[in-house]
Amino acid sequence: MSDAAAFPPTLEYVFELRVDVAAPIRIGAPGDDDLHFAAILGGVVRGPRFNGRVLPGGGDWWRTKGDPEDTYLDARYLIEADDGATIEVQNKGHFWLADASFAAEYQARAPIPEAALYYRTSASFTTADYRYDWMNRHVFVGLARPECDVVCIRVFRLC
Template sequence: MRYPTPPALEFVASIEVEVSETITIGTTAQGMRRVAPIRGGTVSGPGISGRVLDAGADFQRYPSEDLGLLEANYVLELHDGHRILVENRAMRVATAQDLASMMAGEHVDPRRVYFRCVPSLSADESGPYAWMNRMLFLGTGERRPEGVRIDVFRVK
């Protein structure tokens, strides 16, 4: 049997997101809930560079000790003044001990963590980044003590 060729990925940018102190809501019916306010950062890649605005948050849900479900919404302001809305859904899987260490702000070797995401990028339809409105993106993530790094790829 011949299998179809999987789609290719093309690197778009790395987003370094800075967060301030995480707000713990507590254990809810959906699991442990936390909110990490997004306070800035940078974006860089071929043909795209700029900063992460102090606008947005990462809403975190931990339904089990080894699983984190994340929903981050924030804004990029690019070098040319155009703005991109990022709506990112992610999954972070690690041992209970490693997830607890990350939640405490400690460094955990990213090779021990499955951190994948599906960012949606929205741009002004009349601007040079309108192509983002008609593309699917995938990403990999790395939690760092000061924030998160997301590498974004376009699905070709």
């Protein structure tokens, strides 16, 4: 048996996704779940390992339940590298208020500091382009934050 402390994981920052989203559509759901959808309109990808754009299409679904609210996220869309490679993105995660002192602002959907939210994702990437095969074969985590009509996700490769 190995000592977990002997080989701690590290994170490498690879890029930031800035995804433009349409106004949300409330779908609703049975019970106390509240299902929503927002279409992906486009966006940009910038970082030390990858640059490109988010292609229009795809979407972001989220299901909120409980009090306090806990939101499960599931987004799927395409990005195109500056060199033309196409990469599928599937991004899942969780979102909730991590600092109760911002409860009133959170309920009013007013801007709050990023540190007041737990907004974490796990992204998987799929591409046939050999130049980006490293994206097929690694685990990625994201630190996300909402901005007006934009979802920003700093993506890190788990090493």
